Amino acid sequence: MRRTSWGLLATLLTASNALGSDQELLNILLENGAIQQAQYEALMGSQGAPGNFWVNENGLTVDSPDGEFQFVVGGRLHMQASFHDEHLPSASEPSDGSELRRARFHIRARVYEEWELESDIDFADNEPFVKDFFVAYTGMERAKLSAGLQKQPFSLDIEMSTNDLPFIERSVDHFLIVPFVDRAMGVRSELHGDHVFFAGGIYGESVEAERDGDDGFGTAARLIFLPVLERDRVVHLGIRGALRWLSSADDPLVLQDQTTNFSDLSVVRTMDIPDVDRVDLYGPEAALVWGPVSVYGEYHWAVMKRNPGSDLKFNGGYVAATYALTGESRATAYRIAEGEFKRITPERNFTANGGGCGAWELATRLARLDLNNRDIRGGREIVLTNALNWSINPVVRVMFEWTRILEADSNSIAGGDARGTDIFQTRIGFRF
DSSP, rough: TTTHHHHHHHHHHHHHHHTTTTHHHHHHHHHHTTOOOOHHHHHHTOTTTOEEEEEEETTTEOTTTTTTEEEEEEEEEEEEEEEOOOOOOGGGGGOEEEEEEEEEEEEEEEEEETTTEEEEEEEEOOOOOOEEEEEEEEETTEEEEEEEEEEESOHHHHHHHHHSSSSSSSSTTTHHHHHSSSSSSEEEEEEEEEEEEEEEEEEEEEEEEOOOSOOOOEEEEEEEEEEEOOSSSSEEEEEEEEEEEEEEOOOOOOOBBBBTTTTOOOOBBBBBBSSSEEEEEEEEEEEEEEEEEEEEEHHHHHHEEEEESEEEEEEEEHHHHHHHETTTOOOGGGTTTTEEEEOOOOOOOOOOTTTTTOEEEEEEEEEEEEEEEEEEEEEEEEEEHHHHHHEEESEEEEEEEEEEEEEOOOTTTTTTGGTTOEEEEEEEEEEE
């Protein structure tokens, strides 16, 4: 060590930062007696050292030397295929095939520890589309205030990322609420305690609305109580509500589902609903996790306020269950600060040399959507979905799914012919 100067050590440390392995290098030097403990501690705590950066399942993270700034780059890639086994009239034939469902590039920046910027842009279908773009203040303890394009706090299913859901697509009932409470420009506040989470905000027009005229506006809120929040057990109880004033009462409203993102086939669809100037949404949600088993569900009611005309009331919901064959628990993936579950992480990643098998999960879901009320007969359907998911590691997940339309009443688009239709989907997903 007599020939090794502090300048050389600083150079080695700089190089190790560039490789994301500064601590490992210093550990080796210390173990080999090349540096003393005091020198090791001084180097590890040196404020003049360059900022750290590292890569893991959350992407590339770069920290400034003083810890005041952080920059994270990540994304997701979802490639999937779908096939319908059905006997529908030719006018109702679905489209089958493969697609790049999502190709997102995600950036998160932290500025002076208390400010955050998040941006999420999707490049699928060669049509760049901004999913999220907002600024947040996080300087208050257990609170967050954000402004920009972001999710509205309504529905556990919508709040959870597609990286984390145990199903390839959200259930059919979400087509009832997503035109009103999907992402929108607005202001959102979040608060949480040890067993409580609340989020609420005021927003402009939902990005899924696709209505002409001036933007509508609305408000949404979600309150969660967790009487049990442990490492392997969670009891999640919630209630939510939203009010949405539409952009124009003269612009008819249409509600419809879609069997897959690729199919362009709807089973239920309303006619044009005129004179709707406000929509009220409300409903409960609940989840129970006990070790490798989870059961969760939601229900929604949507009241269409017509002027003139009588109010309409549609409804839908789902109940789902998952079981981790390899023993992982979704309780460990619960985030009280967000009021939602993340995906399960394999206890042992799959490797070809026999190191592990990854995480295997079974999931089943029964969903319902009813668009029949008064003079509007859009149809009613009940759908069963079964899934097998293989998380090879925290980054790669392969999903297999079989869906059957158990019920489609005579008011549905293909009448009762949609009943018994089987839909098969598969996805390979990467997150980074």
